[in-house]
Amino acid sequence: MKIRGGGEQISRSSVVSQKWALFLCLGSFCAGLLFTNRIWIVPEAKGVTRTTAFEAERLKLKLVAEGCDPTFSSVKRVPKEIFKEASNTQLAIETLDKTISTLETELAAARAAQESILSGAPTSENDKGSTKSRRKYFMVVGVNTAFSSRKRRDSVRATWMPQGEKRRALESEKGIVVRFVIGHSATLGGILDRAVEAEDQKHGDIMRLDHVEGYLELSAKTKAYFATAVSLWDAEYYVKVDDDVHVNIATLGETLARHRRKPRVYIGCMKSGPVLSQRGVRYHEPEFWKFGDNGNKYFRHATGQLYAISKDLATYISVNKDVLHKFANEDVSLGSWFIGLDVQHIDDRRLCCGTPPDCEWKAQAGNICVASFDWSCSGICRSVDRIKEVHRRCGEGEDAVWKAKF
Secondary structure (H helix, E strand, C coil), X not given: CHHHHHHHHHHHXXXXXXXXXXXXXXXXXXXXXXXXXXXXXXXXXXXXXXXXXXXXXXXXXXXXXXXXXXXXXXXXXXXXXXXXXXXXXXXXXXXXXXXXXXXXXXXXXXXXXXXXXXXXXXXXXXXXXXXXXXCEXXXXXXXXXXXXXXXXXXXXHCCCXXXXXXXXXXXXXXXXXXXXXXXXXXXXXXXXXXXXXXHHHHHCCEEEEEEECCHHHHHHHHHHHHHHHHHHCEEEEEEEEECCCEECHHHHHHHHHCCCCCCCEEEEEEECCECECCCCCCCECCCXXXXXXXXXXCCCEEEEEEEEEEHHHHHHHHHCCCXXXXXXXXXXXXXXXXXXXXXXXXXXXXXXXXXXXHHHHXXXXXXXXXXXXEHHHXXXXXXXXXXXXXXXXXXXXXXXXXXXXX
16 A cells, blocks of 8 residues: 555656646746747837738729839839830931931042042033032933944934933933943044044033943943943932933933932842853853853843932942952943842833834833833844834823923
């Protein structure tokens, strides 16, 4: 009994000890919480009040309603303003680029004019002093001709090219300059040169180039023409046409006027003929190997009977004439000078109509041709005899150019 009683006493005392230990743990934990809260309380700033979760939600809804939600303002409002500023900056850059391009063109034209004066390039008597005034013209039409083509020139004068007072009125009232373009003979001042000078004194419609005439030198003559024309006349367009092609001047002007808002324009009947490697054939290309294997074709370029280029391109030729490569064919050379440039090629088939009945049918349908010739002859076959007939059947009328508005 004692042992048992003693055992019961030991058992009861251990139970009491466990209860007290539990109470002590709970008391220590509460005391710790109280102590920690007092130590880490952050003092509130004066004038700042705490908001409850309900008040915070009401404030957020109010900000959203007013369009000031901080969680969305950075997504919706800020990028919109940035895009607007970027758009304005881009527009300013484009405007500045255009201004710089215009100034560069005018500077290049002025340099070309100065070089022409200093080099003493031969010009017509009627053209002397024109570089000083530098009035604005619409287009310059250069009619490519040769020493042996006096009859062709007379046939052009008798048909589509105005003469005398009408030609001068065409320049002053319409801003259209038309000249026959020719260089000089191998013997400068010889009989051929004197004959052309006498012809110019009579008609006043010839522009002389600092260039030795020759069929194999047409590419060099084309460069000389554009360089000289830019130095003499400040025009929007420069046109080259052969002296065995019929031209409707008013229709040509109206066609070019449609593209006057476009920079660096190259207008003509675009083609891509074969590169001829055989020696002795017409249009043989000695540098055929540069265009790849046999049977390849040229890049797109305007046919040589008539084409037009804008002032920017004519100025480019004038400034870079010493380094522009010359191929055997003049029209190919011109097209090659624009490869790699930002040039807009415009293919207009009205610049290469056939002779009657082709151009006549188109005129009756209200689609008057700019130029007419025979592809088989690269011009009007027997043009001296036939150009009057072409003019009568396919011409736009003598009053057309005076009624036209460019």
